[in-house]
Amino acid sequence: MRSSKPIKRSDAPATLGHERFEAIWTAVAAIPFGKVATYGQIAEHAGLPRRARLVGQALRQLPSDADIPWYRVINARGEISFPSGSDAYRRQMTLLLAEKVEFKGSRIDLSRFQWTDAAIGSLDELLWKP
């Protein structure tokens, strides 16, 4: 069922217009306080492997009043993906610092602050089990 039933924009929620990005937003919303996730990680979690750029687009479309922790999404190098010095960059960094996410220079240590999913956690346990 692709477009057999066109969406009525007028009836759609005014806040989150795009249903195609719902899986991404749901994944972002699942990042816990004080943790971060990479674009690629969110894409995979949303069932969209290798589509990190799509996550970027989804976040760009996000209304400013959306109740979604967009700032917990960073790139695979542990950096904020806005130009350093931009307002957006500072806003994101401030929000992360408020959650006690630490920056070493312009980078976050993913080995310490990256969110690990429950599924990944159990796999880790499985691999480490004697």
Next chain:
DNA sequence: CGTGTGACTGACC
């Protein structure tokens, strides 16, 4: 329809 442009990534040099 071709091209360029991203809130991206991993591989390679």
Next chain:
DNA sequence: AGGTCAGCCACAC
């Protein structure tokens, strides 16, 4: 440590 490149895919021209 930094640059390039090919995937990636929606979108604007």
